[in-house]
Amino acid sequence: MPISIMPKTDMPPGALTLLILRVLHSGSLHGYAIAQRIHVLSSEVLAVEEGSLYPSLQKMLLKGWVTADWGISETNRKVRFYRLTPAGRKQLQAEISSYDRVTEAIQTILRTA
Amino acid sequence: MGELFRRLRYLLQRRRLDRELENEMEFHREMAAREGRRNFGNTLRLREQSREAWGWTWIDRLLQDLRYAARMLWRSPGFAITAMVVLALGIGVSVTAFSLLNMLALKLLPVRDPASIVRLQRRSPENITSETPYTSFLFYRDHVKTLSAMFATLGAPAMEMDDDLKPVSINYVTANYFSELGGEAVTGRLFNVTQDASANAPPAVVLGYDLWQQRFDGDPHIVGKVIRLNKKPVTVVGVTDKNFVSVGGQYSDVWLPLIQQPYFVQGSTALNDAAGGAGVRMWGRLAPGVTAKMAEQELLTLTNELRKQSPKLVWDKEYIRSDPGGHLQVMQPEMYRAFAMIAALVLLIFIVACTNLGGLMMARGVTREHEIGIRLAIGASRKRIFRQLFTESVLLALLGSFAGLALSYTGLRIMCAVFPTPAWMSFAPDWRVMLFTVGMAFLAAVFFGLAPSLQIARQRQRKTMARQVLVAVQIAASCILLIISGLLVHAVHHMLYSEPGFGYEQVIGISPGLDSHGYKPEAATAYIQTLKARLLGTPGVASVALSKISLLGNGFSAYMTVDMNGRAVNVYPNWIDPEFFKTMEIPLLRGRNLFPGETHAVVVSESLARRQWPGQEALGKKFGDVKDLVVGVAGDARIKSLNDGDATEVYWATQATDMPSMTLLVKTAGAPDGLVPQAKSIVESLDPKLFPYIWLLKSGFRDYTKILENTALGASVLGLLAVLMAAVGIIGLVAYAVSQRTKEIAIRIALGAKPLHVLSVVLRQFLVPVLCGALAGAAVTAAVSQFLRKILYGISNLDPIGYAGGIGVLIAIATVAALLPARRALHVDPVRALHEE
Numbered sequence: 001m002p003i004s005i006m007p008k009t010d011m012p013p014g015a016l017t018l019l020i021l022r023v024l025h026s027g028s029l030h031g032y033a034i035a036q037r038i039h040v041l042s043s044e045v046l047a048v049e050e051g052s053l054y055p056s057l058q059k060m061l062l063k064g065w066v067t068a069d070w071g072i073s074e075t076n077r078k079v080r081f082y083r084l085t086p087a088g089r090k091q092l093q094a095e096i097s098s099y100d101r102v103t104e105a106i107q108t109i110l111r112t113a
Numbered sequence: 114m115g116e117l118f119r120r121l122r123y124l125l126q127r128r129r130l131d132r133e134l135e136n137e138m139e140f141h142r143e144m145a146a147r148e149g150r151r152n153f154g155n156t157l158r159l160r161e162q163s164r165e166a167w168g169w170t171w172i173d174r175l176l177q178d179l180r181y182a183a184r185m186l187w188r189s190p191g192f193a194i195t196a197m198v199v200l201a202l203g204i205g206v207s208v209t210a211f212s213l214l215n216m217l218a219l220k221l222l223p224v225r226d227p228a229s230i231v232r233l234q235r236r237s238p239e240n241i242t243s244e245t246p247y248t249s250f251l252f253y254r255d256h257v258k259t260l261s262a263m264f265a266t267l268g269a270p271a272m273e274m275d276d277d278l279k280p281v282s283i284n285y286v287t288a289n290y291f292s293e294l295g296g297e298a299v300t301g302r303l304f305n306v307t308q309d310a311s312a313n314a315p316p317a318v319v320l321g322y323d324l325w326q327q328r329f330d331g332d333p334h335i336v337g338k339v340i341r342l343n344k345k346p347v348t349v350v351g352v353t354d355k356n357f358v359s360v361g362g363q364y365s366d367v368w369l370p371l372i373q374q375p376y377f378v379q380g381s382t383a384l385n386d387a388a389g390g391a392g393v394r395m396w397g398r399l400a401p402g403v404t405a406k407m408a409e410q411e412l413l414t415l416t417n418e419l420r421k422q423s424p425k426l427v428w429d430k431e432y433i434r435s436d437p438g439g440h441l442q443v444m445q446p447e448m449y450r451a452f453a454m455i456a457a458l459v460l461l462i463f464i465v466a467c468t469n470l471g472g473l474m475m476a477r478g479v480t481r482e483h484e485i486g487i488r489l490a491i492g493a494s495r496k497r498i499f500r501q502l503f504t505e506s507v508l509l510a511l512l513g514s515f516a517g518l519a520l521s522y523t524g525l526r527i528m529c530a531v532f533p534t535p536a537w538m539s540f541a542p543d544w545r546v547m548l549f550t551v552g553m554a555f556l557a558a559v560f561f562g563l564a565p566s567l568q569i570a571r572q573r574q575r576k577t578m579a580r581q582v583l584v585a586v587q588i589a590a591s592c593i594l595l596i597i598s599g600l601l602v603h604a605v606h607h608m609l610y611s612e613p614g615f616g617y618e619q620v621i622g623i624s625p626g627l628d629s630h631g632y633k634p635e636a637a638t639a640y641i642q643t644l645k646a647r648l649l650g651t652p653g654v655a656s657v658a659l660s661k662i663s664l665l666g667n668g669f670s671a672y673m674t675v676d677m678n679g680r681a682v683n684v685y686p687n688w689i690d691p692e693f694f695k696t697m698e699i700p701l702l703r704g705r706n707l708f709p710g711e712t713h714a715v716v717v718s719e720s721l722a723r724r725q726w727p728g729q730e731a732l733g734k735k736f737g738d739v740k741d742l743v744v745g746v747a748g749d750a751r752i753k754s755l756n757d758g759d760a761t762e763v764y765w766a767t768q769a770t771d772m773p774s775m776t777l778l779v780k781t782a783g784a785p786d787g788l789v790p791q792a793k794s795i796v797e798s799l800d801p802k803l804f805p806y807i808w809l810l811k812s813g814f815r816d817y818t819k820i821l822e823n824t825a826l827g828a829s830v831l832g833l834l835a836v837l838m839a840a841v842g843i844i845g846l847v848a849y850a851v852s853q854r855t856k857e858i859a860i861r862i863a864l865g866a867k868p869l870h871v872l873s874v875v876l877r878q879f880l881v882p883v884l885c886g887a888l889a890g891a892a893v894t895a896a897v898s899q900f901l902r903k904i905l906y907g908i909s910n911l912d913p914i915g916y917a918g919g920i921g922v923l924i925a926i927a928t929v930a931a932l933l934p935a936r937r938a939l940h941v942d943p944v945r946a947l948h949e950e
Contacts, residue, residue, distance in 0.1 A: 031140070032140060032145070050141055050159055054138060054141075054159065055163045057163075058163045058166035059166040061119070062116060062167055063116065073140070075143075079136075
């Protein structure tokens with residue numbers, strides 16, 4: 001049973017942004033491909049729904065972490081491809097390190113408590 | 114910064130970007146479907162959620178709400194028009210008051226650099242005057258550093274021009290007056306420092322544009338012509354431009370150089386007799402970078418220096434106050450009280466309009482129950498519905514507000530056409546008036562729309578409580594206005610139809626103006642004696658009396674406030690001769706008249722005697738600081754403060770030193786009008802350099818009552834406007850109550866209820882709020898009546914007739930307004946009404 005990433009789930013807040021930033025790190029993708037990539041890379045555990053993917057992408061556009069350019073999809077359709085900006089790269093680094101710190105802290109508690 | 118920029122760019126390309134998002138999400142679903150996954154959810158809602166990230170959705174909602182509100186108003190034109198009329202009246206009155214304030218005190222005059230002009234006034238803790246001795250003005254002008262220039266004006270009585278019957282108004286100004294104000298000549302030149310600053314310069318006059326047009330038909334060759342002012346030849350040097358604006362609201366037909374004043378008023382010592390002479394009005398222009406405070410500081414230092422030089426000229430603790438002078442009316446702290454009063458009155462009208470509309474909105478909420486129920490059922494949030502309803506109120510308020518602005522502008526234009534107004538004066542709304550109008554619209558929307566919108570959104574519009582409060586507030590506000598107008602109307606009535614305590618119909622006043630021509634007491638006494646004898650020898654003259662204070666004509670009014678048994682009482686003094694009481698028909702109630710020139714004796718008015726020595730005989734008592742013996746008690750004659758019921762009078766015998774400033778009162782056997790030219794020629798024949806001021810006391814009395822009548826009329830119009838609006842509101846609410854309770858009424862009628870009982874069912878809910886409102890209004894008026902008396906002279910403290918009149922009119926109109934629609938309840942046909950359900 002895949003865990004769907006919906007606006008109101010137990011996923012830590014900001015996790016979706018982190019995942020999107022991470023999959024875009026290796027190259028530009030269109031919306032559906034982002035969802036697919038997360039799905040596949042998580043061994044089909046995580047499913048990103050439209051209702052959370054597009055609001056997140058809009059917010060990232062607003063923040064200037066990604067930009068959108070026109071491209072042609074595999075199905076030969078004109079779609080928008082999202083690409084990481086330098087600001088986005090910096091944000092990714094920051095989010096990864098803060099994510100590491102948080103999980104480490106949680107792990108420590110789980111081990112010692 | 115980049116974020117804001119991206120946000121704005123999104124706003125500009127919103128439609129395209131939204132379409133792209135739609136495409137994108139459609140593509141997403143297609144791909145998902147291809148892989149056998151189904152996506153549920155409202156696509157529109159999903160897209161809206163995505164768009165929210167940009168923070169612009171409120172604009173869409175606002176536009177949506179506005180469109181919807183416009184459609185709703187369009188669909189119920191009756192309601193929309195009623196609401197707009199009510200608002201236009203309620204807000205229009207406020208906008209008019211604000212426009213006038215704006216014109217008087219906020220707008221800068223179209224003169225050169227108006228913001229740096231200051232009006233300078235002498236003040237001390239005890240004294241205030243706008244007039245400064247000319248020598249002091251010269252001292253300040255020659256020493257001041259913080260002011261780049263100083264100029265002065267001196268007002269004077271109107272002058273006779275050539276042989277015209279109509280006198281021309283005049284003003285003496287310093288030679289730099291026109292250049293400081295940036296005035297231009299339409300022909301010839303205006304005064305300037307090189308040609309007009311010397312007393313020896315040839316006499317020059319500048320004509321006002323209007324006088325030039327009307328009296329000289331705009332004669333292009335007027336410059337160089339010699340005219341006679343008070344028989345003194347003077348050369349016309351130029352004419353002011355049509356748009357010339359003077360400061361301090363001083364308009365005059367002709368302008369004369371201040372330095373030449375002694376030429377026009379022969380023997381005048383106004384310019385050199387520093388202590389006793391008249392004073393000039395001082396103005397200054399702040400030097401660049403100087404604040405008014407800095408200038409006041411320097412002037413204070415100069416005042417102290419001046420005191421050392423001539424101690425007689427300067428009061429204790431005197432200082433010079435500066436006020437922004439570039440406005441039509443230089444505002445004094447004292448004037449704000451009157452403005453606050455007017456503001457309070459127009460706000461009452463505004464409150465009546467808003468509460469009225471609030472009631473209508475509530476009633477309308479019931480008819481919209483169905484619509485709002487459906488919208489709630491299909492998922493609209495209460496917040497969203499409230500926002501939509503409130504948007505509707507704001508739209509309505511804005512429409513009403515601008516209708517009010519149009520109404521007010523029309524009214525002011527009509528006023529401009531009726532009363533003579535200078536050409537430059539325009540009431541076209543400027544940004545301040547616009548801002549005020551929009552501000553009032555939002556305030557109105559909050560007042561009339563907020564509570565009903567909340568109630569409706571919470572589906573509580575059927576509660577009667579809120580409606581009753583609204584009715585009570587309307588009634589209370591109208592009640593205050595009606596009582597005030599009742600008080601004023603009664604005061605006018607009292608003044609017009611009761612005995613004033615003195616006779617004025619057959620009396621003329623003559624002020625020969627001896628002091629302005631430098632008469633000394635001996636010469637003045639001789640002149641007055643001769644004049645008196647000549648007047649008494651004129652056929653038709655019954656008696657001639659002397660009075661130092663000019664009565665019911667031009668001239669200042671002096672009074673002292675004396676503490677009498679713990680109450681501050683205004684005492685109006687006068688210096689008279691023995692003929693005075695007979696001439697003015699003031700009865701001498703007890704004791705005797707004053708002897709000619711008697712000292713240490715005084716006659717007091719009955720009211721003063723009662724106040725000072727309650728329950729005792731005033732005769733033989735001592736009055737005042739110098740302990741004058743009270744020899745007589747005269748009837749009350751409040752000539753100098755006609756409508757101040759608390760005023761008292763005290764009379765002393767004239768002394769020789771009073772003679773230069775004496776006025777004469779001449780009582781005729783018949784109508785006094787014909788005596789005026791005769792008296793003028795007698796005064797002038799005795800000394801040709803005099804230009805007497807002669808007036809009919811009855812026209813002074815009429816002018817006085819006219820002011821009071823106009824105030825009463827204005828207050829009555831406001832009061833009636835308020836009560837009519839309240840009546841419309843009550844009619845609407847009662848009609849609504851009847852329709853809401855048709856079924857109940859039908860059952861009662863079917864069970865045999867009497868008509869009176871049926872009426873009481875409908876009207877009971879309004880009885881309490883109307884009574885509460887009326888009581889609250891009366892209580893508020895009574896509470897502020899002390900304050901009211903200070904501003905609306907003439908109303909008395911607790912005048913039962915005024916109160917009863919105001920409340921009576923209110924109750925009568927409210928009753929009619931309630932009964933008109935309530936009658937419908939009696940005609941309810943039980944069979945049909947019960948069938949309908």
